[in-house]
Every structure is written in C-alpha cells, then in structure tokens.
Amino acid sequence: MIEFFEDYQYEIIYIIVTIISVVALRFLTNFIQKRALKRSVEKLHYQSDGTLKTVRRILNTLWLVLGIIAIALLFVSPEVNKTLIDNSKFIIYSAIVTISTVVLASTTNKWFKWKVNKKNDEHDDPTSLKFLRYIAIGAIYTSGVLLILLVLPGFKGVAQTVLGGAGVIAVIAGIASQEALGNIVSGLFIxxxxxxxxxxxxxxxxxxxxxxxxxxxxxxxxxxxxxxxIVVPNSVINKEKLINYKSVDKRICERLEIGISYDSDIDLARKIMTEEAEKHPLLIEKRTLKEIKDKVPKVPVKVIRLDSSAVILRLYAWTANPDDGWTLRYDLLESIKKRFDKEGVEIPFPQQTVHFKKPLFKEE
Known part of the structure; x- marks a missing residue:
C-alpha cells in the first residue's frame, strides 16, 4: 500500500486537489447565489425570476464537467489529452456565452416589464412594448445560440451565413411560406x-x-x-371579423328579444318590458333633446318577427359600457319573466300537432 502511494503520489494528490477544488467552487457558487438572492429581496425588494438559480446550475455543472476532464487527463494518451483540452475550452466558452445570454435576456425582460408597468400607471397603451419584448428576448437567445455554433466546425459556416445580412434575407425567404412567419407578420400588423x-x-x-x-x-x-x-394564432385573428367593445364611445345598445304567445296582449307585454328596463339603474339616456321633446320612447320595444309559435318583441336599451350591458340583460330576463308570469303574458314553447291520415290501430 505504501509502495502504491509512493508510485502514484502525484496522481493521488492531483485527484484529491481536483475534487476539493470542485467541491469548493460549487460551495462558493451556491453561497454567492444565496447571498445575492437575499440581498435583492432585502435591498431592492425584488423577487428573483429564476436567473440566479439558472446561473448557479450552469456554473455547478461547469465545475463538475471540468473536474471530470481534469481527472481524465491522467489516464488518456497525449492525442486524447489534446482533444479533452480543446473540448474543455469549448465548454468554458459555451458556459460564458450561455450565462451572458441568460443575464442579458433577464435584464432586458425586467426593463420591458418596468416600462410596461409605467405605461399602465400612466393609463397608457403597453401593447407595443409587450410585443417588442418578445422580439428582443428572442433575438438575444438566437444570438447566443449562433455564437456557440460559431466555434463548432460543422456549424461555423452556417452560423456565419445566418449572422450576415445576406444570410438573414435568405433565411426569411426560405421560411416565408411557413406558418411561423405568418404569425409574426400578423402580430406586427396587429x-x-x-x-x-x-x-x-x-x-x-x-x-x-x-x-x-x-x-x-x-x-x-x-x-x-x-x-x-383562449389562445388564437395571430394569422387567424388577423383575418377574423371581430367586435372591439372598448372603442372610443363605450356606450352600447343592448337588444333583448323575447317571444310571447299569439294569445297574449302585445301592448301589455311592451309596457312590462319598457317599465322593467326604465327602472334599471344601469340604463342611460341616449335620446337627443329633440327626441325627448317629440316623446320618443327611452326604451323602444318593437315587434320584429312572427314566428311559428311566438310573436318576437325586441327591446333596445342603452348602457354605459359592455359590462353594464350584460348585467342589464341578465337582470331584465329575470324581472320580465316574473312580471309576465304575474300579469298573464305567456312565453310559449314550440309545439307541433301531428295528424294521421290512417288510424294507428284498426277497430275490431
């Protein structure tokens, strides 16, 4: 045992020092990450978005991989030794680029969030900033991947081409017909x-x-x-017809249709519907002074259709915004139904009378 230690004294010490170094670096990395996280909470009142944890994991993995390579150098041939050293350089370069990319993307994301919150506080529109945030972060991560590909012999030419202006145009032309680009362009239009x-x-x-x-x-x-x-692709929503309820004038006309039976009194039904709508607190005045002077009804109720089993009445009521409109609709459906039941106005349901030309059963 003593002879073995004497013969391989250098190798044993080298391995022990390497292992201790890896453990020390991992401990130091974890300690710095915890201190940085604690300080960000105490001093800046900022909750981490996971960037520090990601950087810690990258560094801990780097120390472990470099430690394994360092130990492996003792047991391989000089040719393999050179390959391992080259690989270790690539790993260190990739780790530095990855950490820089993650930190830059996180910083950019925080800046955009700060600008968006500022816009919201000023009651301004943050739509463009939110969209640009995705473009900026996507560009940062794409650049990071290309920088790593630059040092790989098999991908070096591709990365250089993509990074060049002509390469960008070629890439865009190549994917112009794909759905991904269609969604991006549609998002830009929106x-x-x-x-x-x-x-x-x-x-x-x-x-x-x-x-x-x-x-x-x-x-x-x-x-x-x-x-x-609900997640809708930009290329789809860009082609769809849509209603924007938050236009400059947010007032809306809520149209409520109710059917009554042919035996019911239309004037009584109209009177009930009008009274229930006019006493609702969310109803607003939309008539002009001339219309008020001419005694135009505040809540018109019209017969709009004669169905097979019902006379369809439509009520027109104005509210200040869509939210009030839906509340008014639901309230009126309930109150009008109760008044109809109380005063004898029937809301029919479809009925069908079937006549048989021949009797179903023969009389004996």
Whole structure:
C-alpha cells in the first residue's frame, strides 16, 4: 500500500486537489447565489425570476464537467489529452456565452416589464412594448445560440451565413411560406394598426369573447368571462371579423328579444318590458333633446318577427359600457319573466300537432 502511494503520489494528490477544488467552487457558487438572492429581496425588494438559480446550475455543472476532464487527463494518451483540452475550452466558452445570454435576456425582460408597468400607471397603451419584448428576448437567445455554433466546425459556416445580412434575407425567404412567419407578420400588423390592444374586450366571429391579455410573436391570448385562456394564432385573428367593445364611445345598445304567445296582449307585454328596463339603474339616456321633446320612447320595444309559435318583441336599451350591458340583460330576463308570469303574458314553447291520415290501430 505504501509502495502504491509512493508510485502514484502525484496522481493521488492531483485527484484529491481536483475534487476539493470542485467541491469548493460549487460551495462558493451556491453561497454567492444565496447571498445575492437575499440581498435583492432585502435591498431592492425584488423577487428573483429564476436567473440566479439558472446561473448557479450552469456554473455547478461547469465545475463538475471540468473536474471530470481534469481527472481524465491522467489516464488518456497525449492525442486524447489534446482533444479533452480543446473540448474543455469549448465548454468554458459555451458556459460564458450561455450565462451572458441568460443575464442579458433577464435584464432586458425586467426593463420591458418596468416600462410596461409605467405605461399602465400612466393609463397608457403597453401593447407595443409587450410585443417588442418578445422580439428582443428572442433575438438575444438566437444570438447566443449562433455564437456557440460559431466555434463548432460543422456549424461555423452556417452560423456565419445566418449572422450576415445576406444570410438573414435568405433565411426569411426560405421560411416565408411557413406558418411561423405568418404569425409574426400578423402580430406586427396587429401591433402597428391596433384593431385591438391589451386590455380590450373583443368578440371574434364564432362567439369567442374576452379580454386581450397578451400579444406574443405567435399568438394572441384572450381571457374569457369563465376565466379560461383562449389562445388564437395571430394569422387567424388577423383575418377574423371581430367586435372591439372598448372603442372610443363605450356606450352600447343592448337588444333583448323575447317571444310571447299569439294569445297574449302585445301592448301589455311592451309596457312590462319598457317599465322593467326604465327602472334599471344601469340604463342611460341616449335620446337627443329633440327626441325627448317629440316623446320618443327611452326604451323602444318593437315587434320584429312572427314566428311559428311566438310573436318576437325586441327591446333596445342603452348602457354605459359592455359590462353594464350584460348585467342589464341578465337582470331584465329575470324581472320580465316574473312580471309576465304575474300579469298573464305567456312565453310559449314550440309545439307541433301531428295528424294521421290512417288510424294507428284498426277497430275490431
């Protein structure tokens, strides 16, 4: 045992020192990360978005890989030794580029979030900033990947071509017909021409209604009134017909249709519907002075259709905004139904009378 130690004294000490160095570097990395995180919370009142944890994991992995390579150098041939050293240089370079990319992307993201919050505090539109944030972060990560590819012999030419101006044009031309680029271009059109903005309530043809919460490079996110997230590709929503309820004039005319039976009194039904609407607190005055003078009804009720089993009446009521309109609609449906039941106005349901030319059963 003593002879073995004497013969391989240098190698044993080298391995022990390497292991201790790796453990010490990992401990120091974890310690610095925890201190930095604690200070950011105490001094800056900032909750980490995971950047420090990501950097710590990259460094800990780097120390471990470099330690394994350092030990392996003792047991390989000179040719393999040179290869391992070259690989270790590439690993260190990749780690530096990756950490720089992550930190730069995180810093950029924080800056955009700060600008978006500032816009919100000033009651300004943050749509363009949110969209540009995705472009900036995507460009940072793409640049990081290309910088790593530059040192790989098999990818060096490709990376240099993509980084060049002609390469960018070639790449765009190559994917111009793909859906991904269509979504990006459609997103740019939405942000530029602003048919809707983040925070607007929109209704897409087909019945999807909700609040726009985000516009990314690929899709638009809508939160409906059941708190469900609807994800619509930008290329799709850019072609759809939609209603933006947050226009300059937010007042809307709520149209409520109710059918009554042919035996019911139309004038009584009209009177009930008008009274219930006029006493609702969310109803607003939309008539001009001339219309008021001419005694135009505040809440018109018209017969709009004669169906097979019902006379369809439509009520027109104005509210200050879409939210009030939906509340008024639901309240009126309940109150009008109760008044109809109380005063004998029938809301029919479809009925069908079937006549048989021949009896179903023969009489004996």
């Amino acid at each position: 942000v530029s021409f602003k048919p809707f903005r983040i925070g607007d309530i929109i209704q897409i043809e087909g019945g999807m209604t909700g609040t726009v919460t985000d516009i990314t490079l690929r899709h638009t996110v809508i939160q409906n009134f059941e708190n469900q997230m």
